[in-house]
Amino acid sequence: MESFPIAWVREQFPALKLSIDRMPAIFLDGPGGTQVPESVIRAVSDYYRTSNSNLGGQFLTSRNTLAIVQRARAALAEFFNASHAEEIVFGQNMTSLTFCLSRVLAKSWAPASELIVTSLDHDANVSPWRLAAAEKGATVKTWEFRKENCSLDLEDLRRLISDRTVLIAVTLASNAVGSLVDVQSVAKLAKEVGAKLFVDAVHFAPHGKIDVQMLGCDFLACSAYKFFGPHIGVLWARREWLTQTESFKVRPASDEPPGKWETGTQSFESIAGTLAALDYLRNLASRTSATTSLNAAMDSIRRYELGLSEQFLSSIARNRRVKVYGISDPKQVAKRTPTFALRLEGMHPDVAAQKLGERGVLVWSGHFYAVDLIERLGLSEQGGVIRVGFVHYNTVEEVDRTLEALEVL
Ligand SMILES: Cc1ncc(COP(=O)(O)O)c(C=O)c1O
Structure with missing residues (x-):
């Protein structure tokens, strides 16, 4: 993975310091709304x-x-x-x-x-x-x-x-x-x-x-x-x-x-x-390139997130209880964002999300208003899916911790 200023990024987001039961919270709820940098709050x-x-x-x-x-x-x-x-x-x-x-x-x-x-x-x-x-x-x-x-x-x-x-x-x-x-x-x-x-x-x-x-x-x-x-x-x-x-x-x-x-x-x-x-994104760009352009920021975010997707998909395949909906081949990460819809065999998505939440892993469960998609997948009556959504403030270690939490659920 190319060098990405992940330590600096995380310092900018005060919410990322939250602990749940003495475990650092992992925010994987970004597709429902991301956390904000201190500069935005200010x-x-x-x-x-x-x-x-x-x-x-x-x-x-x-x-x-x-x-x-x-x-x-x-x-x-x-x-x-x-x-x-x-x-x-x-x-x-x-x-x-x-x-x-x-x-x-x-x-x-x-x-x-x-x-x-x-x-x-x-x-x-x-x-x-x-x-x-x-x-x-x-x-x-x-x-x-x-x-x-x-x-x-x-x-x-x-x-x-x-x-x-x-x-x-x-x-x-x-x-x-x-x-x-x-x-x-x-x-x-x-x-x-x-x-x-x-x-x-x-x-x-x-x-x-x-x-x-x-x-x-x-x-x-x-x-x-x-x-x-x-x-x-x-x-x-x-x-x-x-x-x-x-x-x-x-x-x-x-x-x-x-x-x-x-x-x-x-x-x-x-x-x-x-x-x-947007100024935060410019600042991020200046740490990965010689510019403060928003394009440069989003390009570096995209490259970093492709790595997280690849890491997640390569390992989740080993978990026999998990079914991933959508593009699941790690070689095809360029065709997707790092947002993953999963189901765990024998467990309602709300129960899985609650158990993950108790371990500090914050994910959404349900249909996320993608009602036709969930219905077409035949999951409307079964509580939809768990949504694991990475963004650029998530880390390689958090991906590993999420995979472990899914393993022991
Ligand atoms: C893909 C997509 N479109 C539209 C919306 C609705 O956006 P808003 O909450 O700004 O109305 C959402 C919100 O989750 C979304 O994820």
């Missing part, structure tokens, strides 16, 4: 101390708030490789932003329109589209994942797509089983028929570089609490679309993006924390 509280206000005032704290929002937008534009800071729209969370966007897009749909969603996705990228389509009498088709590797196959999409397709909604990576999706190829197919492409980047965001130009999508949403920041959602769309499309807004809110898309008062303290989370 930025949120500093906002209240020095800048707490609303936008548009002729005084210092209001100007401070504006400056924080502008800097955060610019940093997120870099994070996504967006062309303009105004292409970044803040909102309550990814789910709310997606519901809002679905209502706007649905205005142009007709009963003959067709949408494509997937069975790999979190329901936040399924139900908003289904509900909006139902209001218009439009058809929703499901791009089913292949059960053998819990991955989406482009051949299956080709069979669903037609010149009636108006929207494809797909994730960059599954929050339950970790499989990546070839969104670039999906975008090419969508373009051929003039369909819009909405990408859910919530799960992928803490694991690697996001480049909206390279992906070729029309919309991309994610949530800062999954990439070391506070609870807030972020949507990216092209400036021309944001400018030309009518939004649901009150009078006399701005007619220009992003203001026309950001209803009501935003969580400025969370925006301050999001900016600090």
Whole structure:
């Protein structure tokens, strides 16, 4: 494994010092929300101390708030490789932003329109589209994942797509089983028929570089609490679309993006924390390369996490009681994030998660809102799966301790 400043990384996250029954806690709950660096905690509280206000005032704290929002937008534009800071729209969370966007897009749909969603996705990228389509009498088709590797196959999409397709909604990576999706190829197919492409980047965001130009999508949403920041959602769309499309807004809110898309008062303290989370990533980049670029940070995180995935999958195969759902070949780690869905023979996932929790290993159990995925795997009635989710603050030793804990359960 290449040298990664893991000791420095861990020092930045105060929560990682937690002990449970005198055992150091191992945080493997990242896919449900990551821990945050001290600098994020400080930025949120500093906002209240020095800048707490609303936008548009002729005084210092209001100007401070504006400056924080502008800097955060610019940093997120870099994070996504967006062309303009105004292409970044803040909102309550990814789910709310997606519901809002679905209502706007649905205005142009007709009963003959067709949408494509997937069975790999979190329901936040399924139900908003289904509900909006139902209001218009439009058809929703499901791009089913292949059960053998819990991955989406482009051949299956080709069979669903037609010149009636108006929207494809797909994730960059599954929050339950970790499989990546070839969104670039999906975008090419969508373009051929003039369909819009909405990408859910919530799960992928803490694991690697996001480049909206390279992906070729029309919309991309994610949530800062999954990439070391506070609870807030972020949507990216092209400036021309944001400018030309009518939004649901009150009078006399701005007619220009992003203001026309950001209803009501935003969580400025969370925006301050999001900016600090991205600054933390820049700081990490400077420790692994000669730059402070967010790309460099995410590339080094990706390389480090590939090692953790390989280590986990190589060893878990020896545990005869464990079944891994999704890509389980250690040579194929490049096709997934380090998020693993498991079941232990003869043990309900909630019981397994509770027992692991007592040993200081914090994992989620259930469906994680990936309801269609869990149902298609036939696990809805059996409590779903255990989700072991590594992020870059986890260590090689923690992977070993997790494997041991699974062994003795
Ligand atoms: C892949 C994925 N998409 C969407 C969501 C919903 O995000 P939010 O909580 O910001 O609405 C989650 C949350 O777990 C997720 O993992």
